[in-house]
Amino acid sequence: MKANAIKHIRIIILSLSLLIVSAGMSMAGTFKASHLYNLSDFTGPLTYSWGALSVDATRNEVYFIYQNLVKVFNENGMEIFQFGDDLQLGQVLGAAVDKNGDIVLLAYLEGRSTIIKCNYRGEPLGEIKLQRLPKDFADFNASQMVSRDGLLYLASHSEKKLVVAEADGTFVRGYDVFDMLPHMDKERNDIDLSTISVDQHNNILFTIPVLFSAFILSPEGKLTSFGRPGGAPGRFNVVGGMVSDSQGNYLVADMLKSAVIVFDKDLNFVKEFGYRGAQPGNLIGPRDLVIDGRDRLYVTQGRARGVSVFQLAYD
Numbered sequence: 001m002k003a004n005a006i007k008h009i010r011i012i013i014l015s016l017s018l019l020i021v022s023a024g025m026s027m028a029g030t031f032k033a034s035h036l037y038n039l040s041d042f043t044g045p046l047t048y049s050w051g052a053l054s055v056d057a058t059r060n061e062v063y064f065i066y067q068n069l070v071k072v073f074n075e076n077g078m079e080i081f082q083f084g085d086d087l088q089l090g091q092v093l094g095a096a097v098d099k100n101g102d103i104v105l106l107a108y109l110e111g112r113s114t115i116i117k118c119n120y121r122g123e124p125l126g127e128i129k130l131q132r133l134p135k136d137f138a139d140f141n142a143s144q145m146v147s148r149d150g151l152l153y154l155a156s157h158s159e160k161k162l163v164v165a166e167a168d169g170t171f172v173r174g175y176d177v178f179d180m181l182p183h184m185d186k187e188r189n190d191i192d193l194s195t196i197s198v199d200q201h202n203n204i205l206f207t208i209p210v211l212f213s214a215f216i217l218s219p220e221g222k223l224t225s226f227g228r229p230g231g232a233p234g235r236f237n238v239v240g241g242m243v244s245d246s247q248g249n250y251l252v253a254d255m256l257k258s259a260v261i262v263f264d265k266d267l268n269f270v271k272e273f274g275y276r277g278a279q280p281g282n283l284i285g286p287r288d289l290v291i292d293g294r295d296r297l298y299v300t301q302g303r304a305r306g307v308s309v310f311q312l313a314y315d
Contacts, residue, residue, distance in 0.1 A: 033297065039298070068089065099150065106145035150167055191208055195240070212229035237255070238256040260283070
């Protein structure tokens with residue numbers, strides 16, 4: 001009887017395991033990423049390597065920044081305007097659009113980063129200065145900017161610090177990412193932050209490649225991490241940018257794998273897509289990700305592959 005009981009327990013455990021695996025496979029099947037096109041101008045697809053991206057969700061326009069040049073694309077991925085090539089704005093690091101339709105730029109000018117408000121043509125209207133910074137952030141020098149829900153999210157990759165500010169530059173809150181990380185045998189300069197993004201719950205998302213980890217930082221300052229090194233599906237090699245879609249899935253670029261790795265809202269691995277190759281749906285060295293209000297994913301790449309656009313879908 002004892003042997004039979006053990007046998008029944010093993011059968012139950014096996015059945016539960018199969019159910020869990022089946023559920024995981026079913027979940028993976030609900031997520032699809034279909035390549036749509038690459039961002040293009042009148043000569044054809046862009047042939048830049050990497051660059052910075054941002055999305056104006058209200059107007060469904062995409063901003064691509066390369067050195068001092070800002071290119072604006074419509075919702076069909078075609079360039080409709082560009083500015084910044086006269087160097088008047090300095091080296092442009094990032095772009096956003098405020099609720100009035102004005103363009104807000106983060107630019108490196110005269111030895112420091114500067115936030116510049118421009119009209120829709122990219123002509124400067126004035127500077128937005130950060131105000132009421134606490135002592136620990138007095139010398140904050142931003143290298144990236146994201147705008148969401150009327151707030152500016154600024155990252156200093158050299159300092160490993162983040163600042164959230166009102167549209168007029170008034171300080172709201174700040175985070176010293178290095179001090180928030182668990183104890184480790186690394187110096188501040190050993191840590192590199194990826195580009196940041198902000199999800200629909202105002203969590204700041206980023207990765208740290210040297211730690212093989214992705215991070216979710218809540219507005220309250222709670223830091224959640226996930227990720228493990230390795231070559232198997234769902235493991236990290238050299239990670240880049242990270243975004244969240246409308247379903248709460250997290251998408252992480254892996255430059256070495258040349259793939260985008262997808263996790264669900266509970267941080268369970270779902271699938272990978274892209275992979276190195278010459279076909280339109282392949283990726284080479286994907287680094288930065290942005291996502292628009294229609295769950296279209298924009299991916300910057302190396303080797304002059306420009307920006308690939310994927311439509312995310314859920315069955």
